[in-house]
């Protein structure tokens with residue numbers, strides 16, 4: 521997501537921090553809207569939910585799911601848990617790194633067009649190896665299948681950039 525329609529952090533928190541909602545629920549709502557949780561929302565979240573800023577920051581950084589900056593236009597989340605490992609996910613990971621020229625779980629580079637992330641179980645164990653590409657789940661992924669879906673996703677980025 522881009523920041524061209526940036527909303528003030530206080531307004532963003534007011535919109536989502538409704539009575540009875542937990543911090544996790546509010547963080548999910550913010551990330552669902554923006555694609556990430558802006559660091560500037562930590563203080564207003566703490567005020568709205570009567571928590572310390574350290575508590576809010578701790579939750580955001582503890583859960584790998586939450587991002588503090590926008591994701592790359594092409595984001596691959598490869599499952600590296602047991603069932604997928606037994607079906608060749610590590611060989612697939614090597615192929616993906618060679619094909620994209622990127623490394624899994626590398627420090628996110630602002631402005632990078634591709635991001636590779638390891639995740640642990642996508643709920644598709646019977647259809648492994650599994651991955652998510654820009655939020656879309658793909659199962660029984662082979663190197664050839666990855667190349668095809670990656671090419672399609674990359675093409676969309678070029679067209680919309």
Ligand code: FES
Pocket residue numbers: 599600601602603604605640641642643644645648649650
């Ligand atoms: S172990 Fe990969 S989807 Fe469950």
